[in-house]
Amino acid sequence: MNSVYILKEGAKQIGIDLSEQQIQQLIQYKELLLEWNEKINLTAITEERDVMIKHFLDSLSCVKVSRLKNGVKMIDVGTGAGFPGIPLKVYYQDIQLTLLDSLNKRINFLQTVCDSLGLKAVEFLHGRAEDYGNHKNYREKYDFAVARAVAELNILLEYCMPFVKVGGYFIAQKGPNIEEEMNRGQKAIEILGGKLVEKIDIPLPFSEINHNIVIIKKIKQTPTKYPRKAGTPTKSPLI
């Protein structure tokens, strides 16, 4: 199976159609990812097939969140090499996207990708979620915060909920078997002004693995003492 086939068919399995242009943008992204990965550490996934499935299709599975649509303002917290933010931007060309990561080399890579793919309305932030979450230009300014593979839910909630407007959503992309992690996150959801909406169990195309998407709605403002200073959410997670 070649990459184009995997993307086209995998997208159909998720329930979306990718245009020729979107396929070409993702192929170009894959080329840049593998090229830059030889110089800076971006991903441990280097087989083309795995990049298509475990990075691109997995990121695109967020489209299962019915509230996500063109026009929204979204921040991807701890985006790394751009997941899930960039594949979502390729699909919903009109979202206003902010990509945040604490590693500057990754931010440089993301700027190159967005320039090369012609993706507009993307903002790049280098720094820690705990610092930007307290900044007036970013706090409670987003319809959606998304994050994949950054931290356990109770820590991740403290990174992400401060960015979300009241009435907006936090989407956490998680692996299989997350019941315990969700139990440990209950308290943090409440403290930070959230309400669990649903957990969607999603089969990853061409794979045996099921992934989960946890959707949390922000129902009231996050108390101003959160996020605590950089490093504290990891050292003493809310429980």
Ligand SMILES: C[S@@+](CC[C@H](N)C(=O)[O-])C[C@H]1O[C@@H](n2cnc3c(N)ncnc32)[C@H](O)[C@@H]1O
């Ligand atoms: C394991 S990588 C995952 C990257 C990407 N989301 C993915 O799914 O492939 C975690 C990323 O989160 C970033 N990160 C971790 N803690 C962070 C924080 N407190 N603020 C901003 N970025 C953070 C790291 O620099 C790293 O790039």
